[in-house]
Amino acid sequence: MMRRACIRSFRLEGRASARPGHAEACPSSPFGDLHGPLQQVAKTGWVKLARSGVAIFVVLCALLTTTGCDLRQKMWDQxxxxxYQESEFFEDGSSARPLVEGTVARGFLREDDHYYRGKxxxxFxxxxxxxxxxxRELLMRGKERYNIYCSVCHDPAGYGNGMVVQRGFAEPExxxxxxxxxxxxxxxxxxxTDGFGRMPGYAxxxxxxxxxxxVAYIRTLQLSQYATLDDVPETVRDDL
Ligand code: HEC
Incomplete structure (x- = not known):
């Protein structure tokens, strides 16, 4: 306490003497006119308080982060x-556990038999x-997907003579x-969805x-091979 009081008075004195004009103006005070300097001290006091506040905040943050580290470390160590690591705990020796039977991902309850199974x-x-x-968009989409996934074997027109078949794969009908x-x-x-004989499924x-x-595009292919002139709109018949 003593020391702090000393330092304080020393500071006040210093300030008072730094501005000598004020010292004489207030003889009742041991340090002369301290009103002005006192206010200043009060002000700088706030600044200091704010500064130490920041310091405390920083220390607290540091403490918190180290505790956080500590927690993470504990989780890391557990x-x-x-x-895919092997497990001695589970009977099948696998640490990856299968889903509980009947688990359905949210939004994937595929109840619609027609849409999801074609039945x-x-x-059928x-x-x-x-x-x-x-x-038209659907057929164009179907065409694009067919050409990517099916034409390699079934060929672009669906006769079953795709490049993979020409290289020796089983020939589909x-x-x-x-x-x-x-x-x-x-x-x-x-x-x-499920494949057929030697053809794999594409689910x-x-x-x-x-x-x-x-499917819609295959129907279009089938129609295209059996279309008669009557199936062609009159306006474009002359182009054929
Ligand atoms: C890797 C070659 C290959 C690809 C790719 C392929 N298929 Fe096949 N597909 C076959 C073969 C071979 C068969 C005949 C299988 C058999 O009889 O064992 C077949 C059979 C079929 C059948 C049944 C025909 C029947 O005789 O009843 C359909 C329908 C069919 N494919 C559609 C498709 C569609 C649609 C795609 C594209 C999504 C596709 N395939 C992709 C090789 C392929």
Whole structure:
């Protein structure tokens, strides 16, 4: 306490003597006129207070961050598995656990049999599902997807003589034979989804809406090979 008081009075004195004119003006004060300097001290006191406030804040922040580090370190140290790491705890020896049976990701409850499985009452759906509207865009999308995923084997026109087949892969039947022309839309959807014989399924590569777009495009291909002049609009017949 003593020391602080000393320092304080020393400072006051210093300031008072720094401005000698004021010292004589107030004889009752041991240091002369201290009103002005006192105010100043009061002001600088606030500044100092603010400064020390900042300092305390910084120290607190530092403390908090180190505690945070500490927590993270603890979590880092606790027993945990790395991806695909072997486990001695689970019977199958795998640390990656399967989903609980019946788990459905939010928004993926695929109840609509027609749309997601191509079936209506357990039979292949005869038509496209109601969500699929046959537009030019849909057919163009189907064409694009077909050319990417199917034409390598089924060839661009669907006769089953794609490049992969020419290089020795099993030859699929033409989409233009009567049997396949007579197959319902749902059959094509299901073959794309689950595969057929030596053909692999494309459920992971092609999403449902695109599978239907491909089905619609295959229908277009089939129609194109059997179209008569009557199917062509009169206005463009002369161009043929
Ligand atoms: C890697 C070559 C390959 C690709 C790619 C492929 N297919 Fe196939 N597909 C085949 C073969 C081979 C068969 C015949 C399988 C068999 O009989 O064992 C077949 C069979 C089919 C059938 C059934 C025909 C029947 O006889 O009933 C359909 C429909 C079909 N494919 C559609 C598609 C569509 C649509 C795509 C594109 C999404 C596609 N395929 C992509 C090779 C392929």
């Amino acid at each position: 027993p945990s598995y790395r991806t 209506v009452d357990g039979e 759906a005869k038509e496209l599902p109601e969500q699929i509207e046959v537009t 033409s989409f233009h034979i009567d049997r396949l022309r007579g197959m319902p839309d749902g059959y094509y959807y299901s073959v794309i 992971y590569q092609i999403r449902p809406s695109d599978r239907w777009a491909i």
